Amino acid sequence: MTETPPMTRLRPSAIRSLATVLVMGVALTLLTGSQTWAAVGRSAGAVPAAARVSVPLPPKAVAPKLLGGISVGDTLPWLAPAELDRQLRDFAELGVRSVRIDVAWRDVQPDDRNRYSWARLDRVVSRARVYGLQILGVLAYTPAWARPAGCVSDKCAPADPARFGAFAHAAATRYAPQGIHTWEIWNEQNTTGFWKPTPDATAYARLVAATAPLIRTADPSAVIVSGGMAAVSTGRGQIGQLDFLDQMLKAGVAASVDAIGYHPYTYPFPASYRATWATGTAWNKMRDTSTSFASIFTRRGVSKPVWITEYGAPTGGPGVASSGKLTNIPAATDHVTEQWQAVIAADAVRTAAVTPGLGAFFWYGYRDFNAGGSNEGFYGLRRANGTAKPAWASISAEFTKVKNPSAR
Numbered sequence: 001m002t003e004t005p006p007m008t009r010l011r012p013s014a015i016r017s018l019a020t021v022l023v024m025g026v027a028l029t030l031l032t033g034s035q036t037w038a039a040v041g042r043s044a045g046a047v048p049a050a051a052r053v054s055v056p057l058p059p060k061a062v063a064p065k066l067l068g069g070i071s072v073g074d075t076l077p078w079l080a081p082a083e084l085d086r087q088l089r090d091f092a093e094l095g096v097r098s099v100r101i102d103v104a105w106r107d108v109q110p111d112d113r114n115r116y117s118w119a120r121l122d123r124v125v126s127r128a129r130v131y132g133l134q135i136l137g138v139l140a141y142t143p144a145w146a147r148p149a150g151c152v153s154d155k156c157a158p159a160d161p162a163r164f165g166a167f168a169h170a171a172a173t174r175y176a177p178q179g180i181h182t183w184e185i186w187n188e189q190n191t192t193g194f195w196k197p198t199p200d201a202t203a204y205a206r207l208v209a210a211t212a213p214l215i216r217t218a219d220p221s222a223v224i225v226s227g228g229m230a231a232v233s234t235g236r237g238q239i240g241q242l243d244f245l246d247q248m249l250k251a252g253v254a255a256s257v258d259a260i261g262y263h264p265y266t267y268p269f270p271a272s273y274r275a276t277w278a279t280g281t282a283w284n285k286m287r288d289t290s291t292s293f294a295s296i297f298t299r300r301g302v303s304k305p306v307w308i309t310e311y312g313a314p315t316g317g318p319g320v321a322s323s324g325k326l327t328n329i330p331a332a333t334d335h336v337t338e339q340w341q342a343v344i345a346a347d348a349v350r351t352a353a354v355t356p357g358l359g360a361f362f363w364y365g366y367r368d369f370n371a372g373g374s375n376e377g378f379y380g381l382r383r384a385n386g387t388a389k390p391a392w393a394s395i396s397a398e399f400t401k402v403k404n405p406s407a408r
Contacts, residue, residue, distance in 0.1 A: 066353050067360035068399045069098035069136060070381075071310050075366070076101055077120035084127055087366065092131040094381075094392070095399030098182070099128060100309055100362050103137040105167050106154045110143050113163060118174060125178050136182045136309065136362070137175070139168050139211070140194075140227070156196045157203055161210035168211045172218035181219060184261055184309060185211055186227035190244035192237045194230075199239045201247030208248075212256035226253055228261035228309040231282035241282070242291055249300040259307045259359055260293070262286070267313035268322030268329065268336050270344050271351040287356070294357070305359035308352060312364040313344045315389065317375030335375045342390035345381070349398035361402075363395060 070091055076084060076099075091099055101124065108116055128135055146163055147156040158164040172183065188194040189204045208226065215222050226248070234240035239247070241262065264282035266273065271283045280289040286306060287294045293306060315321075319334035324343060336344065345363065352361035368384040371377030377384075381392045 066402050068402045069096045069362040071100035071362040071364040072366050074102040076124045088131045094396050095403050098134040098136050100136040104141045106141045106143040135180045138184045140186045153196050155194050161207045165210040165214045169214035169218050172215045176219035182223045184225040188230040189227045190239045191230045198237045201244050202251045205248050205251030205253045208253050208256045224257045225259045225261045225307050226257045228263045230263050246296050254302045259305045261307050261309045263310040270347040272347050307360040309362045310364040312379040313341045314375040314378040315341050316378035338389045342394040345391040345395035346398050
């Protein structure tokens, strides 16, 4: 019997509040062939002048350096042994090389700074090695004893960055000999959902500065990724990804990390969609908009790869499903059909493999679950009953090609 993981996550996406817009038509050949996209307007910006852009599917040549993975949050440590093995075997058969899991501070040191509870994670790490899987460990989530006074959530920023750094050092010391050499510091720290009371790029930079050197002391070969930023707009306490990137680079984060984490959810649009409106999609913001990750890197004198540590598309929710017809998109669109998820999944891996400056791509998530009526529980490649959605086969084929380019 599995234990319900002690966490609640939200998948930020501008698509949730998508306004009804008028756009040109779309023609797409499912998974292969070419696609013709039209200009699209959203609530995020004015509807652009009508224009049609023809964009071929990403070419088949891939850079073998791309790390393909699956992101599963805090689920694996709570599984029964047989189910844990079944899922890890499934991940290996999916064709990924890495699994992104939470190495949650609240779970490892729930009571005080002098006691550690590693047993559940030990089991995951040990069994992952059996199936030839690497692990990207997300260091995050503050236990009650380490939170600022009055902050009651595990998403509270640590009261003392040095204590968080000590936890990270202990994790790296324990798991470097067992093959974990990649670490992500926090998750979606530019949102109010994951950095409380409110996001603060300077405070986040202090946390990274206190943590990264201690990880490297324990494991000089460690690869450290900044927490994956959510694709949100600045306002109501949240900080948009471009603003947050600029602010944290100004505060010196680049000196401490090897890569920049990002979560560019674009559904119902595919990753390869090239928007003609000025603000673009979350994926476009990496390189294709006037202000982009690339332009900010240049201005700040930074050269770092981007790691997409989450990307996905839900197939259920209380609103309207998109089947890939990107015209007059209803404002209530909050998920996609299973068939369109399959297209989005394959397209994302193919696009990631040919996007300059990308070092990794992780799909979120593995299996659907009950999320109380929201779309959060429907990002899986498998349904809640364990059966595979069409996206399982489509993304598996692309992950296999990335893992073994000769398979193309």
